[in-house]
Amino acid sequence: MTFAEEPLLELEHLKTQFFTEDGVVKAVDDVSFKLHRGEVLGLVGESGCGKTITSLSILKLVPTPPGKIVGGKVMFNGEDLLELSEERMRQIRGNEISMIFQDPMTSLNPVFTVKNQILENIKLHQDVSEDEALEKGIELMQMVGIPEARRRINDYPHLFSGGMRQRVMIAMALSCNPQMLIADEPTTALDVTIQAQVLDLIKDLQEDLNMAVLYITHNLGVIAEIADNVAVMYAGNIVEYTDVNTIYDKPDHPYTRALLSSIPRMDKKISRLGVIRGTVPNLITPPSGCRFHPRCPYATEKCSTQVPPYVEIEPSHFSFCHYAATL
Amino acid sequence: MSLRNYVIRRLLFSIPLFLGISIILFALMINAPADYVDVLRLTNPTMSPEEAANIRHNLGLDREPMEQYILWLLGRNSEVGDWGNFFEEFANFVIFIPFRFIQDTGVLDFGVPDSNFEPGFIFGNMGRSFTGSSINSIIGALAWETIKLQLASLLMSLMIGIPLGIFSARKPYSRLDNLGTTLALFGVSMPVFWTGIMFILLFSDYKIFFGIRFPALGSTSYTLTGNEGAIELLVDELAHMILPTIVLGLAGTALVLRLTRSSMLEVLRQDYILTARSKGLPERLVIYKHALRNALLPVVTVVGLSIGFLLAGAALTETVFSWPGLGREAVARINLRDYNFMMGVNMLIAIMVIVSNLVTDITYAFLDPRIRY
Numbered sequence: 236m237t238f239a240e241e242p243l244l245e246l247e248h249l250k251t252q253f254f255t256e257d258g259v260v261k262a263v264d265d266v267s268f269k270l271h272r273g274e275v276l277g278l279v280g281e282s283g284c285g286k287t288i289t290s291l292s293i294l295k296l297v298p299t300p301p302g303k304i305v306g307g308k309v310m311f312n313g314e315d316l317l318e319l320s321e322e323r324m325r326q327i328r329g330n331e332i333s334m335i336f337q338d339p340m341t342s343l344n345p346v347f348t349v350k351n352q353i354l355e356n357i358k359l360h361q362d363v364s365e366d367e368a369l370e371k372g373i374e375l376m377q378m379v380g381i382p383e384a385r386r387r388i389n390d391y392p393h394l395f396s397g398g399m400r401q402r403v404m405i406a407m408a409l410s411c412n413p414q415m416l417i418a419d420e421p422t423t424a425l426d427v428t429i430q431a432q433v434l435d436l437i438k439d440l441q442e443d444l445n446m447a448v449l450y451i452t453h454n455l456g457v458i459a460e461i462a463d464n465v466a467v468m469y470a471g472n473i474v475e476y477t478d479v480n481t482i483y484d485k486p487d488h489p490y491t492r493a494l495l496s497s498i499p500r501m502d503k504k505i506s507r508l509g510v511i512r513g514t515v516p517n518l519i520t521p522p523s524g525c526r527f528h529p530r531c532p533y534a535t536e537k538c539s540t541q542v543p544p545y546v547e548i549e550p551s552h553f554s555f556c557h558y559a560a561t562l
Numbered sequence: 563m564s565l566r567n568y569v570i571r572r573l574l575f576s577i578p579l580f581l582g583i584s585i586i587l588f589a590l591m592i593n594a595p596a597d598y599v600d601v602l603r604l605t606n607p608t609m610s611p612e613e614a615a616n617i618r619h620n621l622g623l624d625r626e627p628m629e630q631y632i633l634w635l636l637g638r639n640s641e642v643g644d645w646g647n648f649f650e651e652f653a654n655f656v657i658f659i660p661f662r663f664i665q666d667t668g669v670l671d672f673g674v675p676d677s678n679f680e681p682g683f684i685f686g687n688m689g690r691s692f693t694g695s696s697i698n699s700i701i702g703a704l705a706w707e708t709i710k711l712q713l714a715s716l717l718m719s720l721m722i723g724i725p726l727g728i729f730s731a732r733k734p735y736s737r738l739d740n741l742g743t744t745l746a747l748f749g750v751s752m753p754v755f756w757t758g759i760m761f762i763l764l765f766s767d768y769k770i771f772f773g774i775r776f777p778a779l780g781s782t783s784y785t786l787t788g789n790e791g792a793i794e795l796l797v798d799e800l801a802h803m804i805l806p807t808i809v810l811g812l813a814g815t816a817l818v819l820r821l822t823r824s825s826m827l828e829v830l831r832q833d834y835i836l837t838a839r840s841k842g843l844p845e846r847l848v849i850y851k852h853a854l855r856n857a858l859l860p861v862v863t864v865v866g867l868s869i870g871f872l873l874a875g876a877a878l879t880e881t882v883f884s885w886p887g888l889g890r891e892a893v894a895r896i897n898l899r900d901y902n903f904m905m906g907v908n909m910l911i912a913i914m915v916i917v918s919n920l921v922t923d924i925t926y927a928f929l930d931p932r933i934r935y
């Protein structure tokens with residue numbers, strides 16, 4: 236899929252670190268990617284590789300202290316968000332960029348009604364009366380498929396199931412027609428059948444509203460369903476970036492390949508699922524050179540001493556490897 | 563279940579609870595070594611054994627414990643001894659209550675005879691203290707002084723403890739947080755009699771606060787002539803409250819501060835706070851709307867339950883400041899082994915605890931929609 240030239244969001248060499256007693260955690264290290272209007276970018280990677288911190292950095296919601304964005308740019312609509320005042324940032328959050336989270340059981344405030352929490356967002360960013368906001372809220376609840384929305388909007392979150400709560404979160408996130416939605420593992424905490432429903436809902440709404448979506452997951456299967464492009468993240472770095480078809484057919488980076496061989500597939504016969512040797516590196520003292528080298532089957536001397544370049548193997552297919560396109 | 567049914571059920575359940583408490587308390591009192599008369603004999607060593615026996619008999623202390631308890635609970639007649647007679651009088655008294663009540667208001671005269679039956683605790687009459695006065699009227703006169711002091715210090719602990727707790731949680735390990743938590747630790751660790759005496763020394767004797775001598779004795783000046791105006795009396799009363807309120811409120815403030823801080827820290831880590839921030843809410847709303855309501859739940863519980871002990875809680879402070887309150891009186895009465903008085907005060911505390919528990923639960927249910935009755 237091709238998109239208009241000018242990206243909606245462009246991360247340039249973003250660096251976010253946590254200054255803890257044990258040392259500096261380099262959670263996001265030199266991350267760059269682009270996201271266009273109407274595009275869904277999947278951000279995949281193992282637990283702890285920095286996906287959430289990347290998305291929180293975009294909204295400037297990294298818990299500070301100990302966290303701090305130490306470098307780079309977050310260009311959104313041509314503005315560097317990192318330069319903006321907190322006040323201007325607040326106008327962007329929930330209005331131009333919204334976010335939904337992994338665990339719908341804990342991401343709604345238990346002591347306020349759903350109505351209170353949805354309308355709060357609408358009234359914060361739009362100049363509407365209480366009644367208009369309520370109608371809009373009910374409309375949103377209907378849009379995300381909550382039955383009896385008019386009655387249920389008065390309920391407290393604990394009266395909704397996990398899947399319904401995630402729908403409420405989505406309704407809330409979409410209440411101001413944002414240009415971009417960050418979905419941080421929005422289906423991970425749900426039952427499998429409910430996962431599929433919520434995923435379909437996000438996909439449908441994304442198409443209807445022509446939103447850009449940064450879809451975070453550690454599940455490559457989900458990526459196939461929803462994403463246009465994929466960024467694979469490993470230990471704070473983006474190691475491969477390409478479109479969704481290439482990632483399955485011609486993955487380049489050894490980590491991406493290892494990830495793919497570790498999930499079952501319908502279209503290829505594999506006798507055994509692959510396992511990635513070794514453990515996720517700690518981000519206080521990450522491995523030198525290429526961070527993946529201790530676990531990489533192809534690693535050479537060079538990999539442990541020199542940081543690899545971003546190689547554009549084909550147009551819009553980047554691999555962060557010394558041996559890109561040669562393995 | 564509706565709220566009303568819940569309250570009714572809880573109140574019904576508290577009746578057996580109540581009887582249980584009263585039986586245990588009564589048993590403790592009766593079995594305590596040395597009674598009122600033994601204490602009297604300490605101050606009056608020449609009292610003859612006959613005299614002592616006589617006083618015991620008049621106070622009813624020579625009766626069987628069970629008999630004493632029933633008389634305390636239901637009521638007593640000047641001439642008891644025959645149980646048949648007692649229950650007859652008791653029944654008469656109970657049956658005529660409404661008529662006597664109407665007759666006393668002077669609207670109608672039913673010709674109900676005067677009864678020399680003195681109603682017991684279940685009629686709200688705590689009886690007579692061993693020194694002869696009505697316990698209801700002693701407590702009535704002293705309770706307000708105690709409540710006044712307690713409410714003022716409660717107000718102080720909430721008004722200082724909550725904002726400081728919030729601030730500490732927002733800037734943990736900052737200078738103000740460290741100062742606050744150190745002072746809080748000090749506040750909860752220092753015994754009231756020590757802080758009380760220090761305050762009296764510093765603010766009353768040494769006048770370190772701009773040379774002002776804060777009153778530190780009693781709840782009003784003993785030099786009052788009776789010709790003062792209302793404003794003057796009020797100022798005098800308030801001035802006397804300052805030191806005891808602060809001393810009593812210190813521990814409470816420290817407790818509320820620590821509770822608010824830890825619970826706020828906990829809440830600020832929750833996902834829904836991140837949700838609130840990701841909506842673009844100003845920090846003020848994130849803290850005071852989304853976080854505070856959740857963070858205050860444990861504070862409500864602790865403060866609510868401590869209100870139950872309001873009448874008893876100030877005994878030390880009252881003693882240090884010679885405050886004419888219930889706590890100080892209770893301590894004096896314990897020394898006298900005035901069991902009737904102690905039963906009255908203890909039962910009153912039990913009632914307050916039961917009621918404040920109920921009120922706390924109801925408030926909690928209002929604040930936290932997840933709680934069902």
Ligand SMILES: Nc1ncnc2c1ncn2[C@@H]1O[C@H](COP(=O)(O)OP(=O)(O)OP(=O)(O)O)[C@@H](O)[C@H]1O
Binds near residue numbers: 253260283286453518
């Ligand atoms: N408050 C914090 N203090 C210190 N380190 C942190 C903090 N928050 C995150 N990190 C570190 O940052 C790194 C990236 O964390 P992040 O939450 O972005 O991972 P993730 O990719 O979202 O993982 P998951 O799939 O488990 O959600 C982790 O190594 C984590 O230990």
Ligand SMILES: [Mg+2]
Binds near residue numbers: 286287288419
């Ligand atoms: Mg995460």
